[in-house]
Amino acid sequence: DSGVTQTPKHLITATGQRVTLRCSPRSGDLSVYWYQQSLDQGLQFLIQYYNGEERAKGNILERFSAQQFPDLHSELNLSSLELGDSALYFCASSVVNAGNTEAFFGQGTRLTVV
């Protein structure tokens, strides 16, 4: 158990809908990262938050947004969903910056858009 909790584990929704994925980082970790994993694109970095502030942005679509709350949990909001958004979404956390130390991954949320 990595200590990172993601909910829900599975999500099935229709095109055009909006969903929210939730992540609770390991106790004491200030950084949260979101990744999208699909068969054709591999593991794509979406966005990083550090202590409530956006720190880095990757290949995140404008239809997607995220935030980190004062209690350090994070949410990833996906809207106007398309079939191609079906993927595994991972949250990871690290003490400071995963560039300098290891990142701990949650078990992921499997999103299926039908």
Place this chain on the structure above:
Amino acid sequence: SQQGEEDPQALSIQEGENATMNCSYKTSINNLQWYRQNSGRGLVHLILIRSNEREKHSGRLRVTLDTSKKSSSLLITASRAADTASYFCATAPAGANSKLTFGKGITLSVRP
């Protein structure tokens, strides 16, 4: 875009054999990390090697880093069926904004 590229894409070996996986990257890095992912599950950190290190060991794992060639290798000795998984290298570019960028991974199958 992918920073690290693993090679080979897939590897199948017999239990007890050694498995060698390679990773090449493009830009200067702060460090390089290897992760393992069992099917459909989260990634698990295996080992981190800093840019000023050349070799590191952890149990049955040995990682080397050649910054002049921008490449790394992960050796798993005396492999076990339980080592069957996907293995990813992740690089953290030099600089303050060191987000981890992953390669597409290597699928390792260890036959009992």
